[in-house]
Amino acid sequence: AKMGKEPDFRCYLLDISHPLLVEAYKHAAGELSGVAPVFPIHGNFHDLRSVIALAVRTEERRRLWCMIGNTFGNLDHEPRFLTDLAACAQRGDLLLLDLMLVWANPSDRTAILATDPVFLRKLPEPFVHWLTGPLHRYCRGARSINLEVELSLRCPLPGSYQVTFWANVDHARGGTARHQISLVRRYTLSLLSTELRDMGWRTIRQFTYGPDEPQHRGGLLLERM
DSSP states (O other): OOTTSOOOOOEEEEESOHHHHHHHHHHHHHHTTTTOOEEEEEOOGGGGGGOHHHHSOSSOOOOEEEEOTTOGGGOSOHHHHHHHHHHHOOTTOEEEEEEEEOSSOTTOHHHHHHHOHHHHSOOOHHHHHHHHHHHHHHOTTEEEEEEEEEEEOOOSSTTEEEEEEEEEEEETTSOEEEEEEEEEEEEOHHHHHHHHHHTTEEEEEEEEESSSSSOOEEEEEEEEO
């Protein structure tokens, strides 16, 4: 916005899920009523280049790209996403990443298993219900569903490790099927900041937050160079 003028903002929401997009639009439109128009876009952020509304600019605006709720840590391949984003973004655009942080040296498997709470505590029932819900609803003949949590140190970005949630489904007709139902990566802020700079994103600010001590949630505000 220019000095002396009313702020001129626009809000774009992108998701592949119609129900989530509709609910997000209702919330954002209510919160931003009279402040900024809201534009819902049905599309896949795993393939940003296919979303024409993002890839083609019709006017010059500085964009703030937001990936909150640890969405960045759920991507199947972060460098590929950032490459696609770079093709849509312009110099000066901002990127806000919300991240989960490592609990131990990301190359030390023993230390991670001994400190990361996901490997030490029983998964909360509401979380288990949420993860297994689609299997209970759509996997016909499922007799039982058991979750496993797996640690992987082979990640696309340095200074990170991956927590993968697997579901083992026993069928009434016999046999067991194994499904990957979720993954999340944890990051080292300083190493991620360095890596992203090499990919064309300069860190403006990095921060941590959350109830833990030390804190294990964090974020990066970056600028496209």
